[in-house]
Amino acid sequence: MQQVIGIDLGGTNLRVAVVNEEGNIMEEKSTPTDSSRGPEAIMEDMIRFIKDFQKIYPINGVGIGSPGPLDAKAGVILNPPNLPGWERVPLTKQISDAVDLPVFLENDANVAALAEATSGAGVGYESVYYITWSTGIGGGFVLDGKLQPGAAGYAGEIGNMIVQPGGTKYATLNPGALEAVASGTAIGLEGKRQLGIEGGAEAVFNLAQKGNTEAKRIIDDAIHNLAIGIANITFALDPSLFILGGGVMQAEDELLTSLHEKVTSILYEGQTVDMKKATLGGKAGVIGAAQLAFK
Amino acid sequence: MQQVIGIDLGGTNLRVAVVNEEGNIMEEKSTPTDSSRGPEAIMEDMIRFIKDFQKIYPINGVGIGSPGPLDAKAGVILNPPNLPGWERVPLTKQISDAVDLPVFLENDANVAALAEATSGAGVGYESVYYITWSTGIGGGFVLDGKLQPGAAGYAGEIGNMIVQPGGTKYATLNPGALEAVASGTAIGLEGKRQLGIEGGAEAVFNLAQKGNTEAKRIIDDAIHNLAIGIANITFALDPSLFILGGGVMQAEDELLTSLHEKVTSILYEGQTVDMKKATLGGKAGVIGAAQLAFK
Structure with a gap:
């Protein structure tokens, strides 16, 4: 072997x-x-x-x-x-x-996309779009067990997809880019701006778990924005499975369920999409x- | 044979x-x-x-x-x-x-995607994303000469991609869906709403060619919205080539150039994308x- x-x-x-x-x-x-x-x-x-x-x-x-x-x-x-x-x-x-x-x-x-598609949550699926929801947002597309890096290696650079035109500008990304409006960094920055708290995304999730409605809304906005990104990829590509990894995914057990519901609400009536958490850590x-x- | x-x-x-x-x-x-x-x-x-x-x-x-x-x-x-x-x-x-x-x-x-990829403008390119810019907006993805319809046949349904969240609602599509804010139908409806003219997209293009600045702005908005869609697909997938077909593409010779410039302005610095007009008609x-x- x-x-x-x-x-x-x-x-x-x-x-x-x-x-x-x-x-x-x-x-x-x-x-x-x-x-x-x-x-x-x-x-x-x-x-x-x-x-x-x-x-x-x-x-x-x-x-x-x-x-x-x-x-x-x-x-x-x-x-x-x-x-x-x-x-x-x-x-x-x-x-x-x-x-x-x-x-x-x-x-x-x-x-990570290749690993999850061939040895992790994606085993048995024909096409897998992996998304890391972490400090930043990135991804990768694997078809028939083969990584598809794209013509010039930019496939999976979904953090720069525009999901809120004219929205938050962050680093060198587009205004309203997915990473600028849905990443762990974005959640932390909104916590600071709207609630005056330090401690990044973790602090916002902690507040939300204690019932703070503004913290919940910040997280819901991030989920909504990520759902637009995932739905848009589904319309473009319709992969067999999305796998979600990264630190933000670990913050709450129900995140995948909330995200999946939001994505489904954007798809055509009757259209579905499979989504799983990454398993390889x-x-x-x-x-x-x-x-x-x-x- | x-x-x-x-x-x-x-x-x-x-x-x-x-x-x-x-x-x-x-x-x-x-x-x-x-x-x-x-x-x-x-x-x-x-x-x-x-x-x-x-x-x-x-x-x-x-x-x-x-x-x-x-x-x-x-x-x-x-x-x-x-x-x-x-x-x-x-x-x-x-x-x-x-x-x-x-x-x-x-x-x-x-x-049409399969035709253009294998016998039309896409000959020699590894991966082709075809877009029809017409009354509606649709597409198709061809990799190594093979159509990729997606897990449940929804790949290429890019008319329902959200590019302007909360934007124009049209038929059963999402508010701000690509087709609702960039199609020939959308251009025609904006012409009626903003300028009071009948005659659909063609009438708006005719007015723009005569120098009407509002008609030009309606077309520029549509180009901008389609460019967001194309750039987003590029971040997700990075195909070797986009091919643009459909009736709206025939309206003006410079449309492809304008669209290409707009897409490039959304991509990372140094990132490029190939775009061609469909050739098979x-x-x-x-x-x-x-x-x-x-x-």
Whole structure:
């Protein structure tokens, strides 16, 4: 049986795992990314971990999931806000040269989409649209078990979809972009603006759970805006399943139900859509990255 | 070489053609649909045309494109507004029984998408999103030459995508749906409401060409709204090419340029998207329908 290495290069932690063809993790190592050390030190960690694994397992390739923006085809990390100090780093070439294996790169949302579609909540579904509802909002589309990154790698960049034209402007995104009006960051900023509270989305969810109607309305608005995004993707593409992951999804048990009801209310009468929570949690990064190397 | 029959069942005309594997029309017959005759009379015309062609050509199958709603998998026409009197007509079964050939059915926008992707403006592109900008707005997605109708046949129903939440409500569509704020019908209704003119979208385009600034603004709004829809699909899917067909696209030579500029202004800096006009015109219906039978 083939084994490959999946690497989840996150802003907080670096996780490196040996994964088999069934998508199971054989063994895993991790370390804080500590991005202030710069790319060279972090790549040295990756290479050391890979070489350690190569002593024990026959390894056929390496897949890496990383925050974007990046050039997946060229294997180059551009300048991710979550990896300060990284600037046009030719990641796959440097790792490949050091460990003598083919190395593949994709952005973290696409990698999570691939993992959930092939080994998580999406097993058995023909087409899966994965959405991470977290600090930001991103996604990825997997058809017949194959990631569809799009013509220039922009598929899944749903955080920049306009769902409220002329709405809240945030970072470099469009006014009223999905991420600006529905993300965890957006919920936290509205909590500060409308209620004067610090503590981000978590504080808003806590207040809502105590019955605060304004906090509830902030969350309902975010759900409504995300529902527009999901319904619009359904009209464009009609995937067999949406999978929802990310930190905001963990905030309340009933969120998926509320979101599903709202999406259904926007669809045609009689039209339905399947939606599930992601099941792989923190493991999605290494499992999905490994899938890149199995192709 | 294989030959099949492609049928374009339109609200106005019924076109039946013999098409070869290269997507070329060998011979074609057409007649006014005259839908007041009812489905039986129209199906009799179809069967007669097919039998006439069977005497001359070896025919391997039949594909039919029809206005929706319909159940493509079951081969049943439901109750299209453009085919009054049709109500749950088991079209493929009735035709298949009569001519002893396999018969396939798809909605007209999907059929046009398939035609343009495989034989028209999309030749050589990996993934094509086709949009018909006409009285209504519809579309279809073709990946690697294969139509992607979606899990339940709703892919391409982009006329119901919400691009202006709380905006104009039209027919059974969502308030602010793409078709309600960007279609030829929408342009015509705004012309009537804002300028008091009859004559639909054509009258608004005529006024705009004479320099009327309000008419120009109505058209600019429609372009802006369609651009949001196209940009949103790009963020979700990033197709290699958009193809724009339909009557409104014929109204002005510069429409595609204006639309492309507007879409680009919504995309990320540095992100681009290819857009072309449809090239097959009225032939798309029979050519795309034939493709259904070649699979």
